[in-house]
Amino acid sequence: MVRILYTLCGADPDIRFSPHCWKIILALRHKGLDFEEKPVGFTEIAKLENGFSKTVPILKDGDKLIADSFAIALYLEQTYPDAPSLFKGEGGAGMARFVEAYSQSTLHPAITRIALKHIHDMLSPVDQAYFRESREARLGSTLEEVATGREAEIAAFADKLKPLRVMLKSQPFIGGSEPLFADYIVFGALQWAFKTGNPDILDANDPVMNWFERCQGFTETS
Amino acid sequence: MVRILYTLCGADPDIRFSPHCWKIILALRHKGLDFEEKPVGFTEIAKLENGFSKTVPILKDGDKLIADSFAIALYLEQTYPDAPSLFKGEGGAGMARFVEAYSQSTLHPAITRIALKHIHDMLSPVDQAYFRESREARLGSTLEEVATGREAEIAAFADKLKPLRVMLKSQPFIGGSEPLFADYIVFGALQWAFKTGNPDILDANDPVMNWFERCQGFTETS
Numbered sequence: 001m002v003r004i005l006y007t008l009c010g011a012d013p014d015i016r017f018s019p020h021c022w023k024i025i026l027a028l029r030h031k032g033l034d035f036e037e038k039p040v041g042f043t044e045i046a047k048l049e050n051g052f053s054k055t056v057p058i059l060k061d062g063d064k065l066i067a068d069s070f071a072i073a074l075y076l077e078q079t080y081p082d083a084p085s086l087f088k089g090e091g092g093a094g095m096a097r098f099v100e101a102y103s104q105s106t107l108h109p110a111i112t113r114i115a116l117k118h119i120h121d122m123l124s125p126v127d128q129a130y131f132r133e134s135r136e137a138r139l140g141s142t143l144e145e146v147a148t149g150r151e152a153e154i155a156a157f158a159d160k161l162k163p164l165r166v167m168l169k170s171q172p173f174i175g176g177s178e179p180l181f182a183d184y185i186v187f188g189a190l191q192w193a194f195k196t197g198n199p200d201i202l203d204a205n206d207p208v209m210n211w212f213e214r215c216q217g218f219t220e221t222s
Numbered sequence: 223m224v225r226i227l228y229t230l231c232g233a234d235p236d237i238r239f240s241p242h243c244w245k246i247i248l249a250l251r252h253k254g255l256d257f258e259e260k261p262v263g264f265t266e267i268a269k270l271e272n273g274f275s276k277t278v279p280i281l282k283d284g285d286k287l288i289a290d291s292f293a294i295a296l297y298l299e300q301t302y303p304d305a306p307s308l309f310k311g312e313g314g315a316g317m318a319r320f321v322e323a324y325s326q327s328t329l330h331p332a333i334t335r336i337a338l339k340h341i342h343d344m345l346s347p348v349d350q351a352y353f354r355e356s357r358e359a360r361l362g363s364t365l366e367e368v369a370t371g372r373e374a375e376i377a378a379f380a381d382k383l384k385p386l387r388v389m390l391k392s393q394p395f396i397g398g399s400e401p402l403f404a405d406y407i408v409f410g411a412l413q414w415a416f417k418t419g420n421p422d423i424l425d426a427n428d429p430v431m432n433w434f435e436r437c438q439g440f441t442e443t444s
Contacts, residue, residue: 089311091318094398099320101389167323176316 009039010122017195019188020069026184029219031083086181099182117147118197231261232344239417241410242291248406251441253305308403321404339369340419
């Protein structure tokens with residue numbers, strides 16, 4: 001059986017930047033599950049699997065189709081209970097929702113404003129047109145107007161990770177002694193920033209960067 | 223056996239305001255464990271149990287003494303495994319540390335600046351002298367200087383609870399379907415603000431207020 005993960009890419013299919021897709025790439029590696037990644041552009045998503053979902057990631061696992069990163073993580077946990085856990089219990093699944101809400105309400109709006117113009121420039125022409133129209137309508141500003149606030153957003157960014165930085169004084173991962181899906185939620189947000197032309201949003205010596213590298217290392221060897 | 227929880231109070235022993243003590247009051251109720259609360263003033267803490275700890279809560283459980291709210295919660299979970307869980311698994315214990323870090327790095331500094339002068343005014347004279355000296359040294363400002371920023375801090379406060387507010391769209395508690403210790407961590411921070419003369423820091427219709435009341439109701443009936 002070929003397990004397929006549809007993810008998002010720029011004009012260059014090697015540039016995959018969606019935070020939600022990265023969460024699932026790490027979750028699949030964590031579970032030790034093989035998969036074939038199929039990156040697509042924004043405007044191709046609606047054509048996938050007979051229009052199954054408006055967003056990626058979409059996981060095709062045998063005859064099952066699942067969209068939404070959190071739903072996919074719950075599916076993997078339930079379907080592969082003998083593989084390393086993504087939540088380590090019901091409490092971990094509940095609290096991962098809090099981490100998701102933190103990431104999406106605090107980090108995502110900032111990264112959107114930091115990376116928006118660069119994301120646009122990485123896309124294929126047809127995706128650029130879609131992206132400009134949808135994002136400018138959502139934000140009520142042109143991409144170029146949003147970009148003028150980029151430096152200020154970068155200067156304020158490290159502070160938004162204070163909860164993680166403080167926690168890292170107690171333990172190496174959000175999941176405790178080993179990373180869990182909650183770690184990959186925040187990892188995905190940072191990976192999104194790094195893959196879209198913002199290598200320097202955090203200081204190389206920031207404990208958050210060390211944690212980021214530990215997450216990567218853990219899933220590459222698991 | 224009498225189980226004793228030492229907590230913090232103002233000049234009036236009925237005014238108990240420590241966030242860390244409230245976490246443990248709710249944790250003990252959650253576990254269905256009887257206890258006698260012994261509130262003391264700041265300057266009495268060092269005299270408790272032969273100087274066992276510089277901070278409260280301190281739990282005396284039979285011949286065991288435990289300080290630090292998170293350590294007490296872990297102790298209760300381990301010692302009373304058949305009572306309702308405070309973490310629901312190893313992942314829940316790990317992620318509760320993240321919630322603690324969020325609360326202490328985001329909510330606590332704001333509530334300190336909102337409530338500081340009022341806390342001082344609620345204390346007995348000997349505690350007032352200790353509190354003024356230690357807090358002014360820590361903050362590098364007089365209590366009165368800090369109080370001038372109170373209204374601005376209150377105006378900015380609701381936004382700091384956005385992660386919780388967003389999460390509440392998915393589920394009723396940080397723990398998922400029922401509250402866990404992670405809920406009581408954030409509950410304790412808000413209770414601290416409410417008990418120190420700040421009833422209006424959140425709108426009565428804020429979903430966070432509904433969650434706060436659900437936490438209270440759950441532990442009162444459990």
